Amino acid sequence: MANLPDSLYEDYSTSKLTLPSASSFAPTTTVVPFPDMDTIIQWINDLHNEIPFVSNSALQNLVTHRNTYEILPLLLWKSPCTMAMMLQEIVKIYPHISTPVHSREGKPPRAYNILLLFQCIAHYPETRGYFLKAEMPHYLFPLMDINLTDKPIECLRLGALGVLAHMLKAPIDGAAVRFLMDNGALRYCIKAIEIGSTESKTVSVFILNKILSTNEGLQYCCVLADRFFLIDGLLKNLLVYLSSMTNPSPSLFNLIAGCYAKLSQKPRAREGLWRFPPVMLLNGTFASLFAEDPDAVNYRKQLIRNMQSKVMK
Template identity: 60%
Template sequence: MANLPDSLYEDYTRFMVNFPSASASPPPPNIRMIIKWVDDLHNEIPSTFDFALQNLTIHRTKFEILPRLLWKSRFTVAMMLQEITNIYPYTSRPVYSLNGMHLRVYNILLLFQCITHHPDTRSMFLTADMANYFYPLMDISLTDKPLECLRLGALGVIAHMLKPPVDVAVVRYLTKTNAVEHCTKAIAIGSAESKTLAVFILNKILFTDEGLHYCCACPERFFTLDGLLKMLLVYLTTMTTHRPSLFNLVVGCYAKLSYKPRFFCLHLFEFLLSGKQELDILVCIRARRGLRRYPPVMLFNGTFASLLDADPPAERYRQELIKNVQSRAGDI
């Protein structure tokens, strides 16, 4: 499947909130400056800390060593996590003006995106079981722009873990920590950018065998995901500007959900061997048949004809979906 444009992973929130930027046209930094800025993150003078944080954020993609510097430097990651947890109490009420705390946490989230994108620090991030610090920001129930930026930043941390090639260990970890459930708020009430990043996460999980098994293992999970995707199709029809990336991801999710993987029959056989009740097996079968009974009609009735004409990969996903829904081969 086509990858999302890189802009969705970088400073995409600049279109939503006018965060202040660093001084105009500063000289390009060298590695000594990067090391000094990392060291300044421990400076007790707020202006020095904020200047270092903002400059590290601006130049985060230019120095491959930065994720390792952040992770290996003494207490830096702990300090960054402390800033994130400090903002939790302020995410349950409306924000009427920007303040330094929201900007600071936003920049820290961007630095964590570097950490989860780099293969070395990503593995250490998983080992430290740190994703749970970011899920509360994905679960924010309000849509104030500063809070929406925090949601986007947290989603970006998880999305960076799934940039191709997708590591199966990452998918296994995300399913274990219920990352799919933590994407639901973003899909239900988030901005278009939040929805796109959340569906990107779901899409990458579904495109692995373990992720697909997780999403289809029980009917409640399957139908919740199906309901979210149908909600997104309705949302797409209300938009004045087309969102081809979001549409492509949604259709790709449906194509994958319609596929009956080999492990499904294998797991049914395991259920029989383990003595589980026949009802448990029937529930799994009914969950897989649900897509045939309640198909995404809007993908079949011409509602998105113009988007499909402009997006051949999405049309291929749709044809695969139609073929799988109509076929009864392999049904039990």
């Protein structure tokens, strides 16, 4: 499994990537170290409090403990009007995300904290079903479609991408993959790959990688030549991006190699890869990364083996 941004995938990685946390922007609040269930429920109720300090403090505490209590996603979902309130926090920033002026006002952090709670709701199997049935990801797509790259705005993009990634956290939910394919989620991932930070690029390619891990997803990405070549072009551009970095991201590199290994499983994709191979993945450009990543080496071997099977035919 590829190493991924730690603030989104606490149990996925062995190496750490530094991502901005909401506490980097939000006012200091008192975090309770070991809350009981009554305290958790009180925090959820306090989300509706009209006093900003009380509401923000409750939100910060819930975010801090979001991975400690498995029941938290269900409590959030079942709590009266809580999901509506959280959605309102996301929707009300839509008019402002087209200008960096909004990011200087300090408003995105609260929405970012909301996105972190959405991530645990999207991951928990029972609430994930509710989340998909309510078509909640549609509210996140505008945050992935932002043309700006300033830090607070980038946090929103990364938080929204993280929600989709948590929907696909192993074991992969076929319903989640179908939802993303049916609703054109890859288009928004492409925007993040093109202009987002290294972390946003990594999470976007993670989402693509998980989609390619299913038969339906692999078919979806390879059935049309234009779609395949779009994905291939993005991955090749990412290889160029990595080659220009002083310290290229091992996580992103691993995911790119994994995507190519999966694409090469499809005969139609092998045709395209044989004619237009990912040269930088096959030559010595990333020798140092391969030396540190046995999984990436296996992906390259699989890619070469599948491409050679095209030649032998």
